Amino acid sequence: MVKHITSWSMVLLLLVLAACSGGEKTASTGEANKEENSKLEEQQETVAETRTVEHLYGEAEVPMNPEKIVLLSHVSWEGSLVSVGVKPHAVMAYDNEFPPHLTEELEGVTALPYADEIDPEEIVKLNPDLLIISDRYKPLYDQLAETIPTVVVEVGGDWKEDHLKVAEAAGKLEEGQKVIEEMEKEAEKIGQRIKEKVGDETFMAVAINKKDIRVFGTTNHATNSLLFDDLKLTPAENLPEDFGENISIEGLVKYNPDHILDVTYFNSGDYYDSVTEGEVWNNLEAVKNKNVHTLTTTWGFWDPIERQKGLKEIETLLVGE
Structure with a gap:
């Protein structure tokens, strides 16, 4: 009788140990899955924080909502940014003066000197999260594109293409298209x-x-x-x-x-x-x-x-x- 009771005790002990072991394994697996899901969510968030913009020299991974845009061009693309509600961080200014039609809109913006060659270190100091440049600055693109999201726009014959690419780079393509449509209606009248x-x-x-x-x-x-x-x-x-x-x-x-x-x-x-x-x-x-x-x-x-x-x-x- 004692032997029989002892045998059952051993069986119960083994079952308890097995259950505990399984619980530990389940908990461990759950933690692993949770960690893996967390990493996946972080990766998805990282992907969602940027978008791909095609431009003259290829593609750029650009922030969804860039906050410090530096724009370098001898034509006034900064007006395209302003038209879609975006104020650039820095743009070029002739004799330290912005285009007359944008003086008020660019108040407080950093003025960069007009130049055919730009020192990349001066751009790096501005710490932009997006750089928009004309095709005149190919050397600058070669030097900075690996570290600063850079979109290159060709100064062409169609101002609308330039405007839309600048707007797209800033994450405002839909707004940029609306600006054109409204202007076309006004011009027709x-x-x-x-x-x-x-x-x-x-x-x-x-x-x-x-x-x-x-x-x-x-x-x-x-x-x-x-x-x-x-x-x-x-x-x-x-x-x-x-x-x-x-x-x-x-x-x-x-x-x-x-x-x-x-x-x-x-x-x-x-x-x-x-x-x-x-x-x-x-x-x-x-x-x-x-x-x-x-x-x-x-x-x-x-x-x-x-x-x-x-x-x-x-x-x-x-x-x-």
Whole structure:
């Protein structure tokens, strides 16, 4: 009888030990699974914190919502950022001054000097979480792309492509597209009002530089698309079919538009005076009929902010208040 009881005791003891052992194993497995799930969640969060942006030189893993954007370009893409509600951390400024149409919007932004070559160390010091640069700065891309998310945009003929790529890099592609759509609607209405006033009278845009005159063409430049695509004005005869050409004073004789839109940045100086006071200029129909319209928006119309201001200014000059 004692032996029988002892045998059952041994069996119960073994069962208890087995149960404890199994419980420990189950707990251990549970902890391992929990740890593995935690790691997986962390990985998923890391993936979710960035997105892939294709650009001119490949792809960049860009933060979902970059907070310190440094933008380097000789055209005013910072206006694209502003138009979608993003204030850049640093942009280039000519003589330490931002484009006139963005002075208020860029208040407090770090101003970087205009230069064809940029010291990468100066960019690193800014500690950006996103760098947007034009294709002019390929050497900078080669030096920094491995450590700073960098999106390269080609300065092309279509301002919309540039604008959308800048907006996409900032995580605002949908907003960037909406900006274009709203502007197209406004431009169509303004263009119709201008057409009602001037009919098929012809237009030419010029910029008088320090040593020559820039005559804008009909395509491949943001200014050209503003005039002839957005507003659908009639181009003067003999305008270049491309983005434009630089000519001498004498070269003006082959153009004789009804209207001249003067987008000169500096409306003064010896050369400017020699052009506007010269015989060739003053024999143009637009000049004789006092149809030279001087714009204050003269940054090239590469961004939505200036384009909108330009549309309004052109409307006021041609149609009136």
